[in-house]
Amino acid sequence: MKLIEVTDRKTGKMFLDTARIIYRNDPVWVCPLDKHINNVFDPATNPYYKHGTATRWVLTGDNGSLIGRIAAFIDSNLANTYDQPTGGIGFFECIDDDQAAGMLFDTAREWLRARGMEAMDGPQNFGETDKYWGLLVDGFTHPSFEIAYNHPYYQGLFERYGFQTWYKMEGFHYDLTKPLDARFRKIAEWVAAKPGYEFRHFTWKEKDKFVADFAEVFNEAWASFKANFEPLEADYIKGVLKKSKVILDEEFIWLAYFEGKPIAIYLMFPDLNQILKHLNGKLDPLSLIKFLWLKKRKTMTRARGMLMGVIPKYQGLGIESAFILKLREAIKHKPHYKEVEFSWVGDFNPRMRKIFVSVGSVPVKNYITYRFLFDRTKEFKRYPIPDIK
Numbered sequence: 001m002k003l004i005e006v007t008d009r010k011t012g013k014m015f016l017d018t019a020r021i022i023y024r025n026d027p028v029w030v031c032p033l034d035k036h037i038n039n040v041f042d043p044a045t046n047p048y049y050k051h052g053t054a055t056r057w058v059l060t061g062d063n064g065s066l067i068g069r070i071a072a073f074i075d076s077n078l079a080n081t082y083d084q085p086t087g088g089i090g091f092f093e094c095i096d097d098d099q100a101a102g103m104l105f106d107t108a109r110e111w112l113r114a115r116g117m118e119a120m121d122g123p124q125n126f127g128e129t130d131k132y133w134g135l136l137v138d139g140f141t142h143p144s145f146e147i148a149y150n151h152p153y154y155q156g157l158f159e160r161y162g163f164q165t166w167y168k169m170e171g172f173h174y175d176l177t178k179p180l181d182a183r184f185r186k187i188a189e190w191v192a193a194k195p196g197y198e199f200r201h202f203t204w205k206e207k208d209k210f211v212a213d214f215a216e217v218f219n220e221a222w223a224s225f226k227a228n229f230e231p232l233e234a235d236y237i238k239g240v241l242k243k244s245k246v247i248l249d250e251e252f253i254w255l256a257y258f259e260g261k262p263i264a265i266y267l268m269f270p271d272l273n274q275i276l277k278h279l280n281g282k283l284d285p286l287s288l289i290k291f292l293w294l295k296k297r298k299t300m301t302r303a304r305g306m307l308m309g310v311i312p313k314y315q316g317l318g319i320e321s322a323f324i325l326k327l328r329e330a331i332k333h334k335p336h337y338k339e340v341e342f343s344w345v346g347d348f349n350p351r352m353r354k355i356f357v358s359v360g361s362v363p364v365k366n367y368i369t370y371r372f373l374f375d376r377t378k379e380f381k382r383y384p385i386p387d388i389k
Helices: 009-022 034-040 047-051 098-113 154-161 182-192 204-223 234-244 285-296 319-331 350-358
Strands: 002-005 052-060 066-075 086-094 119-122 135-138 164-175 197-201 253-258 261-270 302-310 339-346 362-373
Touching (some): 002 009, 002 098, 009 052, 009 086, 047 052, 052 098, 066 098, 086 098, 098 119, 098 154, 135 154, 164 350, 182 197, 204 234, 204 302, 253 319, 261 319, 302 319, 339 350
Parallel strands (some): 086 119
Antiparallel strands (some): 002 052, 135 362, 164 339, 164 362, 197 253, 253 261
């Protein structure tokens, strides 16, 4: 077996092709767009390079065949906030072979150790946590856009190497074909009708106002929860909306206001994976025509709930239930949508888990984010779980 660092277009293509080979007989897997994966490792498109670094390798067999890949990265804003300097690994793919996996893990570990790291977390993304994060260990059904999917045997590769559970996550499913529970509807209608409250969905006509309000809520809500929080800039949001315009539905993005002040946000996108499944990672002119044709045929019947946030002062007041009510009302004239898959919720965030359950969603997928301590004699400490009743 031979490890090759990704340094040019040829080796970059090998990195992409490795996944296609590993999953070639898996009917569930959806190949991400090559462009999206390349963007993660492009300093010109990934803002995390402003405070971090990353590299990649591919692993070939004795006959030159592609049998594995891995990426390692360091986010300097985060690395030194733990008990020991900690880097990350991700985009791991491998045949079912402990020796092959061990070579990949060893290479990433030594690269991180040489740069002062004493542990590695993974699998994770060199970027936001709502993309390519965690190892799927249960619920090997359709993966939503940019949500982790892998072969079941990967869990054994990680755990036999010595990775330990850093935290667990759940993915939630919401069935749009089932009627709202009568009690839930009553509560949601009461919240939505409270004096001073207003719920509005995004419109392109008022894009600038909505973007500014969205950023205001996001920054206030997440600053109180997320360590080393980086404020979200309006220009970044505008860029995301612009790139997503071809699939974005105005009635899938909601903001809540109290006496004119933005207090909560809900963001959802049609699940692009239902189209990408037919494109094999490519977006050449022919694939683009196919993309538009599939979109017109309403191929996307599933949506991905990406985030829901409420600023601290207004948490616990049922804002989330009103969002679901408004979404259900909007979805009535979009009957081809049947379900929503919500992004993962960590076991360290029981409040958010309670919210997902309260709006009628059920956990259907389980993921693990692992940690590996380089000093094997050091005590392993799991990510703290708050004691919240």
